[in-house]
Amino acid sequence: QVQLVQSGAEVQKPGASVKVSCKASGYTFTSYGISWVRQAPGQGLEWMGWISANNGDRHYAQNLRDRVTLTTDTSTSTAYMELRTLGSDDTAVYYCVRKPMGAASDYWGQGTLVTVSS
């Protein structure tokens, strides 16, 4: 069965960086993309970006473009999201989501809580 298993919760100080991993199993990793979505406490869903696990093509949300980097490691079927220069408004649950070409994002990781606090 399709599974996306994310790395554990993180606490980071303002100005630091965080890197969240998302290990995929149960499907051919390079046949899909991975989207990243975050949700601040009590808030809605925010699309952060997408990366193709096939060829590395990527798109980022405009407001995060300068601080976020999405990568994949096809040898381990793992996707990564790095967010730099963290501020308190980056405190959120971060999700990776499988994204078929031309279809809706279907399988979600369990989420990783990133807390930014001094």
Place this chain on the structure above:
Amino acid sequence: DIQMTQSPSSLSASVGDRVTITCRASQGISDRLVWYQQKPGKVPKLLIDVAATLQSGVPSRFSGSGSGTHFTLTISSLQPEDVATYYCQKNDNAPLTFGGGTKVEIK
């Protein structure tokens, strides 16, 4: 970038009521619209793709319609297990923006 606007932001209805949620795109997106359901403390669940295609296992009381800039999600007979926040998302080209969400509660 295309903006996605949902209305209402919250609603309260009785069990058995018909509930309609609206999602508007600031520019046309054809039928490239997705609906998700997020129950409290849970991961979002895909309900509907390409505006009207119900995902396997989703109860038939859920339906989607629309194209271009105006879309609706309808629950024909609200059930207690439908208490959740519902999100639309454009799925044409990046950025794949979400609507702000509609919180559905039981009166």
